[in-house]
Amino acid sequence: MIQPFNDEYFMKKALFEAEIAFEKGEVPIGAVIVINQQIIARAHNLTETLRDVTAHAEMQCFTAAADYLGGKYLKKCTLFVTLEPCQMCAGASYWSQIDRIVFGATDPTRGFQHFKTTLHPKTRVEGGILEDQCSTLLKRFFIEKRNLN
Amino acid sequence: MIQPFNDEYFMKKALFEAEIAFEKGEVPIGAVIVINQQIIARAHNLTETLRDVTAHAEMQCFTAAADYLGGKYLKKCTLFVTLEPCQMCAGASYWSQIDRIVFGATDPTRGFQHFKTTLHPKTRVEGGILEDQCSTLLKRFFIEKRNLN
Numbered sequence: 209m210i211q212p213f214n215d216e217y218f219m220k221k222a223l224f225e226a227e228i229a230f231e232k233g234e235v236p237i238g239a240v241i242v243i244n245q246q247i248i249a250r251a252h253n254l255t256e257t258l259r260d261v262t263a264h265a266e267m268q269c270f271t272a273a274a275d276y277l278g279g280k281y282l283k284k285c286t287l288f289v290t291l292e293p294c295q296m297c298a299g300a301s302y303w304s305q306i307d308r309i310v311f312g313a314t315d316p317t318r319g320f321q322h323f324k325t326t327l328h329p330k331t332r333v334e335g336g337i338l339e340d341q342c343s344t345l346l347k348r349f350f351i352e353k354r355n356l357n
Numbered sequence: 358m359i360q361p362f363n364d365e366y367f368m369k370k371a372l373f374e375a376e377i378a379f380e381k382g383e384v385p386i387g388a389v390i391v392i393n394q395q396i397i398a399r400a401h402n403l404t405e406t407l408r409d410v411t412a413h414a415e416m417q418c419f420t421a422a423a424d425y426l427g428g429k430y431l432k433k434c435t436l437f438v439t440l441e442p443c444q445m446c447a448g449a450s451y452w453s454q455i456d457r458i459v460f461g462a463t464d465p466t467r468g469f470q471h472f473k474t475t476l477h478p479k480t481r482v483e484g485g486i487l488e489d490q491c492s493t494l495l496k497r498f499f500i501e502k503r504n505l506n
Contacts, residue, residue, distance in 0.1 A: 280410050
């Protein structure tokens with residue numbers, strides 16, 4: 209069966225958001241939230257632009273998705289994010305009771321898996337979707353940044 | 358030496374915020390952020406009003422304090438909050454590199470200590486300031502809520 213709206217499809221949308229962040233000089237991380245195959249929130253990291261450590265792509269998506277749904281719980285939603293969420297974002301997902309988290313690249317030093325953040329018992333997780341593309345964009349950002357300094 | 362602006366003084370200001378939350382039907386948690394004995398951010402839990410799990414008092418304070426300071430780091434700041442921060446808020450504090458977290462009541466089931474959330478190595482923590490007043494307000498809220506249902 210053809211599945212046009214699979215995990216890779218939505219991760220590409222998150223990557224598109226990450227590319228927008230890149231163009232703005234932000235660490236290139238993007239996210240979308242999906243319910244019933246429909247994107248209801250999309251965001252990219254804005255911590256530099258907003259000078260706000262809480263402005264991660266995931267946090268903005270949680271807020272936007274809840275606003276769209278008219279309720280704070282995201283029980284039937286999936287978060288697609290290009291980098292493994294940090295403690296803060298995983299902690300926010302705990303409160304949202306989100307159904308599923310799909311991430312691209314792993315973050316071995318700041319990711320929630322490294323820090324052993326507790327997810328909501330109902331939340332399923334999958335990593336490694338378009339991992340190469342997600343991590344290549346991040347590496348390119350840090351190489352360019354280093355060359356500028 | 359008389360210290361009019363000690364931890365209890367600022368925790369009372371956080372408690373005042375928690376009382377505002379109580380009046381709004383929100384779980385009564387309040388917070389302030391202080392630098393050089395001056396309050397630069399104050400907020401109370403707004404998760405119900407905004408239908409947003411990220412709208413904890415601490416998160417709003419981090420955003421407001423960074424906005425006031427014109428930079429995302431809160432290195433010389435102290436967060437006063439009436440309840441021990443959760444994983445999300447402690448995770449946000451990690452990114453902010455805040456100097457100190459002072460909380461009132463302990464949260465044995467959802468607090469960052471229970472979940473073993475990693476704080477920034479520079480962040481010092483103290484709990485139990487005005488603990489009785491902070492926990493009494495929370496207990497009163499849940500008793501009243503149960504009686505209404």
